[in-house]
Amino acid sequence: MDLIVKKTEGIEGNVKAPPSKSYTHRAVIIASLADNISHLKNPLVAKDTCSSVEACEAFGAKIDIKRNAWIVKGVNGKVITPENVIDVGNSGTTLRIMTAVAGLAKYYTILTGDKSIRSRPMQPLLNSLRDLGVVAFSSRNNGRAPIIVKGGYEGGYTEIPGNISSQFISALLIIGPYGSKPLKLKIIGELISKPYVDMTVEVMKKFDAKIEREKNTYYVEPNGYKSCKYSIEGDFSSASYIVGATAIAGGKVSIKNLFKDSKQADKLILDIISEMGVDIKIKKNEIIVCSDGELHGIDVNLKNSPDLLPTVAVLGAAAKGRTKIYGIRHARFKETDRIAMCAKELSKLGIKVKELDDGLIINGGNIKGGIVDSHNDHRLVMALTLLGLKKGIKIKNAEAYKISFPDFVKVMKELGCKIVEKP
Ligand SMILES: O=C(O)C1=C[C@@H](OP(=O)(O)O)[C@@H](O)[C@H](O)C1
Ligand SMILES: C=C(OP(=O)(O)O)C(=O)O
Known part of the structure; x- marks a missing residue:
């Protein structure tokens, strides 16, 4: 499917951010390991989180999907060996966490996914699992999926x-x-994307895990999880496209279901966008974005918020002056090499982009229309859509947005963005 995005000036409305992808993965996986029945309110129903649901069921959890809630009966740490290969589709989070979960089963599990998943690094996780008593290796010995775990x-x-x-x-x-001994996990060198680890610790604690951190070492007691009621907050990464669209097209948009005190890494979009010249009002559970469409370039370190790279790259392209994004070498190991793919696609629209080892320098302000490709990366589809509001573009392979934000096109249209889906 292609997306045709037309120049749009001035958008407005009130929308609700979709539920958080990262919290949904964590909640459903931890609830699946827990001792009894958990109620997960407002989970994200999207391709990536459905990959986690299917994997949890394959390991023995019973999940009842209701409107706006998942009722999860956990296995109490007694993970069964799946009957079949675990196919995680495009979801890196599912692949990584479920590889570890397979370490709790008795026999062999095989985990794989689409072409992009089969290119994502796994070796450090496999090495650590081996230290902890698990047999874990890459079937082709290249540190990538397919992964075999005993x-x-x-x-x-x-x-x-x-x-x-x-x-x-x-x-x-x-x-x-779920070990027979406590876990002591030491992080060597710099920790990137740390807020995501904080989110993991937060959800583990909610399910009554005993976990502590001292400097660069985490300690987990082998006390299991207790099932509970858990409500999933809105997603700042998905909201970054709504914020970005308002910033570029101009207008006034209110986004509900986003919490001021959230631990999410991509809350950083609010600081970034205000530094670029947009007016942001932050209420307890609502963000109001007001823009005249005039942005200026900034320097920004995205070490902790790698998923914002495509959004900030297009904001930089739409802004006057230079934007430097740095600190995100790890964005090269995502659904695509996002540094290279942002540079490639922005160049097609006449933007001067320099690729750095750990980021991009973008000379924004002068965009021409054209045809771009998402390379099947959901974040590239959604970010490139924002540039279309400025000049009009066609995005090829656009169905990827359903990975994390299935209502993306619907929400954008509700706000007045001129977008057409072409099968
Ligand atoms: O744990 C998570 O939910 C995620 C962690 C981040 O990955 P890295 O830790 O690989 O940067 C992020 O990019 C990804 O989209 C979601
Ligand atoms: C990198 C992402 O997710 P995952 O690692 O789960 O594939 C993402 O959502 O941008």
């Missing part, structure tokens, strides 16, 4: 580099409560 998780000590993906750390912490 359970046997005991707990104990391991260390892991912090600069490739925080999902390795989240994955190891999540199985921590």
